[in-house]
Amino acid sequence: MRDVARHAGVSVATVSRVMSGASNVAEATQSRVQSAVDALDFVPSPAARAINSGRTYMIGALVPTLDHAIFSRFLDALELTLADHGFSLVVATTNDDPEREAQRALDLLNLGVEGFVVSGITRSATFEALIKRHKTPVIATSYFDPNSETPTIGYDNGTAARQALHHLVDMGHSDILVLSGPTWNNDRTKARLDALTGCTQARLTVREIPVTVAAAADHVATIPAHITALLCLSDVLAQGALHGLRRCGLEVPEDISVIGIDDLPSSHSLWPPLSSVHLPVRRMGACAGETLAQWIETGERAAPINLETRLEPRASVRRITPA
Amino acid sequence: MRDVARHAGVSVATVSRVMSGASNVAEATQSRVQSAVDALDFVPSPAARAINSGRTYMIGALVPTLDHAIFSRFLDALELTLADHGFSLVVATTNDDPEREAQRALDLLNLGVEGFVVSGITRSATFEALIKRHKTPVIATSYFDPNSETPTIGYDNGTAARQALHHLVDMGHSDILVLSGPTWNNDRTKARLDALTGCTQARLTVREIPVTVAAAADHVATIPAHITALLCLSDVLAQGALHGLRRCGLEVPEDISVIGIDDLPSSHSLWPPLSSVHLPVRRMGACAGETLAQWIETGERAAPINLETRLEPRASVRRITPA
DNA sequence: ATGAAAGCGCTAACAT
DNA sequence: ATGTTAGCGCTTTCAT
Numbered sequence: 001m002r003d004v005a006r007h008a009g010v011s012v013a014t015v016s017r018v019m020s021g022a023s024n025v026a027e028a029t030q031s032r033v034q035s036a037v038d039a040l041d042f043v044p045s046p047a048a049r050a051i052n053s054g055r056t057y058m059i060g061a062l063v064p065t066l067d068h069a070i071f072s073r074f075l076d077a078l079e080l081t082l083a084d085h086g087f088s089l090v091v092a093t094t095n096d097d098p099e100r101e102a103q104r105a106l107d108l109l110n111l112g113v114e115g116f117v118v119s120g121i122t123r124s125a126t127f128e129a130l131i132k133r134h135k136t137p138v139i140a141t142s143y144f145d146p147n148s149e150t151p152t153i154g155y156d157n158g159t160a161a162r163q164a165l166h167h168l169v170d171m172g173h174s175d176i177l178v179l180s181g182p183t184w185n186n187d188r189t190k191a192r193l194d195a196l197t198g199c200t201q202a203r204l205t206v207r208e209i210p211v212t213v214a215a216a217a218d219h220v221a222t223i224p225a226h227i228t229a230l231l232c233l234s235d236v237l238a239q240g241a242l243h244g245l246r247r248c249g250l251e252v253p254e255d256i257s258v259i260g261i262d263d264l265p266s267s268h269s270l271w272p273p274l275s276s277v278h279l280p281v282r283r284m285g286a287c288a289g290e291t292l293a294q295w296i297e298t299g300e301r302a303a304p305i306n307l308e309t310r311l312e313p314r315a316s317v318r319r320i321t322p323a
Numbered sequence: 324m325r326d327v328a329r330h331a332g333v334s335v336a337t338v339s340r341v342m343s344g345a346s347n348v349a350e351a352t353q354s355r356v357q358s359a360v361d362a363l364d365f366v367p368s369p370a371a372r373a374i375n376s377g378r379t380y381m382i383g384a385l386v387p388t389l390d391h392a393i394f395s396r397f398l399d400a401l402e403l404t405l406a407d408h409g410f411s412l413v414v415a416t417t418n419d420d421p422e423r424e425a426q427r428a429l430d431l432l433n434l435g436v437e438g439f440v441v442s443g444i445t446r447s448a449t450f451e452a453l454i455k456r457h458k459t460p461v462i463a464t465s466y467f468d469p470n471s472e473t474p475t476i477g478y479d480n481g482t483a484a485r486q487a488l489h490h491l492v493d494m495g496h497s498d499i500l501v502l503s504g505p506t507w508n509n510d511r512t513k514a515r516l517d518a519l520t521g522c523t524q525a526r527l528t529v530r531e532i533p534v535t536v537a538a539a540a541d542h543v544a545t546i547p548a549h550i551t552a553l554l555c556l557s558d559v560l561a562q563g564a565l566h567g568l569r570r571c572g573l574e575v576p577e578d579i580s581v582i583g584i585d586d587l588p589s590s591h592s593l594w595p596p597l598s599s600v601h602l603p604v605r606r607m608g609a610c611a612g613e614t615l616a617q618w619i620e621t622g623e624r625a626a627p628i629n630l631e632t633r634l635e636p637r638a639s640v641r642r643i644t645p646a
Numbered sequence: 647a648t649g650a651a652a653g654c655g656c657t658a659a660c661a662t
Numbered sequence: 663a664t665g666t667t668a669g670c671g672c673t674t675t676c677a678t
Binding site for chain 1: 427
Binding site for chain 4: 001002012013015016017019020044045047048049050051052053
């Protein structure tokens with residue numbers, strides 16, 4: 001910047017003014033500086049800028065993985081909203097491992113992120129301490145809990161699971177196999193499962209398997225005969241189940257009914273179209289972005305937001321008359 | 324930091340040493356400083372750090388959208404690799420709009436990213452100028468062109484399209500409808516289409532529609548009768564076609580064959596399992612991350628890499644005897 | 647309208 | 663092993 005100043009025959013202060021588009025600079029000087037900038041190919045240093053303003057305009061997002069439609073869809077909406085507010089999105093994946101999450105959070109903090117969007121409400125102690133220290137705003141998503149210490153913007157996972165279950169029960173099913181992803185370190189899944197147990201209207205068998213199409217497809221080969229319906233805690237699982245069932249020669253919904261949770265965009269074009277509980281992840285991304293931006297600009301802690309989930313009954317569940 | 328130094332009765336230099344984990348600090352002093360740090364809840368400033376080191380350890384990724392499995396899968400692998408090299412990933416979406424891409428690139432540059440990963444090889448003039456100025460390393464992906472000015476790490480889109488076409492031809496099809504996404508500002512799609520035209524072994528009809536399941540499903544209702552096969556330039560389109568065809572009462576592959584390009588993880592569990600051309604996007608993400616990290620650390624411009632695509636014949640294409 | 651100068655919070659010589 | 667000090671590249675009073 002000194003070079004530019006010299007080249008333009010002005011002071012660094014003036015160059016700084018021009019660079020930040022200040023109003024009180026003479027037209028003539030302005031263009032003289034601009035010429036110098038162009039001539040020297042001057043590019044300002046973000047770090048130096050940040051050190052003075054104290055701002056970086058970066059938000060960190062910590063998600064289990066990017067390789068799952070539910071999270072990437074969420075992030076897409078989040079990024080769009082954040083960009084509207086002048087923020088950029090730094091993403092880091094945690095694989096649902098709290099220690100790794102804390103590690104990545106530290107990395108992002110060292111980059112200078114001004115706020116975090118995280119998944120679920122389970123944090124490692126390290127993470128908590130980090131946040132307390134830096135006083136960084138954090139918003140937890142994919143979960144709603146008005147009493148959580150960090151504000152949550154999400155849906156009630158228990159309700160979502162119950163919506164799926166009740167649909168099955170309404171349709172006359174009482175012998176239900178629940179296909180769940182790992183509950184280990186996954187409070188979203190745990191909340192869904194917890195809401196199911198204690199249900200007295202049906203006999204539930206729970207199986208915990210990896211959240212992959214392949215795992216679900218393989219698993220359904222071992223379904224007990226009395227089962228009439230499959231409640232999959234995520235659409236990926238349901239999609240795998242559909243595939244596996246077909247491989248076994250079973251028809252959905254004639255031989256067995258299947259319902260999922262997520263309502264991925266692709267689910268309604270499966271065969272048969274998958275009944276599912278819709279999770280408003282795009283809305284969640286937009287809300288989280290909006291709210292976090294607000295929090296950072298105003299300093300006022302965000303309020304939790306509960307987004308409604310919605311049953312999408314389609315063809316993969318059929319009505320049966322209890323035996 | 325001054326405060327910490329005072330509190331610990333040492334100089335700022337010593338605090339700095341402790342903070343950066345230097346070796347030459349006495350045990351005693353070290354813990355004294357640590358206490359002061361804890362007592363004062365001191366957190367170092369990333370900006371100040373960056374201004375001295377001249378490094379930010381941030382990489383920017385510019386992709387059309389996060390809400391498409393092909394890109395999020397790619398980014399997942401990229402993020403993982405980058406993290407291994409100590410870099411963090413800043414993502415921005417461009418919606419395939421060169422102007423928006425340039426705008427977002429500027430934003431990221433102002434954040435301080437040390438390198439870019441972009442999609443395709445079409446850049447706006449603004450973008451080119453920006454890069455020249457900042458001398459930022461850029462790697463173009465999802466495209467292979469050894470002669471491109473910016474190094475490409477990707478696959479040959481033309482080859483991928485031809486692999487799909489040849490499979491159809493090999494199976495006896497000669498009346499083929501090509502379902503393509505918008506070519507406007509999308510050099511990947513354009514390259515696929517270009518490779519197809521000039522093919523003399525089949526009669527090709529090309530239709531350009533939005534890349535959504537719904538658009539494809541709707542479109543297939545208007546297929547000319549003589550068509551025996553659908554070549555979809557992406558799996559999303561193929562998935563929509565499968566759905567739409569079923570709605571029309573047509574059987575795949577009995578009445579009509581369908582092939583896609585992408586080979587998304589979900590494609591082989593569709594019904595019928597979708598024949599597709601596999602695009603190695605995870606490998607591409609890992610390669611791009613590795614290569615860009617290398618480039619930044621060593622200063623040596625990256626070399627282009629061509630990743631092989633691979634035909635995955637499955638059940639959605641059947642052999643026919645030409646009429 | 648412009649310039650001089652004092653920082654911002656840290657690192658890296660250099661000195662002790 | 664520790665302290666002193668000179669910056670890093672910019673912004674921002676405060677003068678003029």
